[in-house]
Amino acid sequence: MLEIIRLNPASSCTDYVMVELQGEVDCHSDKTTTARTIGTMCQAHQTADTLQLxxxxxxxxxxLVDLKKPLVVLQKVSDxxxxxxxxxxxxxxxxxxxxxxxMISKPHS
Known part of the structure; x- marks a missing residue:
């Protein structure tokens, strides 16, 4: 069943930015944890539209690119x-x- 959800533009929705990676990120740490840090993101150049991960x-x-169609982040409400x-x-x-x-670094002396 398709349901149309209407959003109030004046509502207090947070703006999010999505990160899209090609391929797969394999994590070798404990699989039971739900929140993991997979890397470090920083601004690559003086422009804010380039990022290094x-x-x-x-x-x-x-x-940084604009989406053709915006996505909405929904939270299930327990009613x-x-x-x-x-x-x-x-x-x-x-x-x-x-x-x-x-990235190849010099061995510690």
Missing amino acids: TIGHHQLTGK PHINYQAVGIIRRKYHFKTRPRA
Whole structure:
């Protein structure tokens, strides 16, 4: 069943930015934890639309792009009926489409 959910533009929805990676991120740590830090993100250049993501010994460079259609972030509300509340909107994403670059560092002396 398709249900149309109307959003009030004046509502207090948070703006989110999505991160899109090509491929798969394999985590070798404890699988029981739900929240994990997979890497470090930092601004690559003086422009705010380029970002570098470092995961282990690999570095990726991504660009900030606008989504063709915005996505809404919904939260399930525990009522007697199934209801969803809009808590955020995703209008942009950081797209990491290139292969990761291996970072090689000098051994400690």
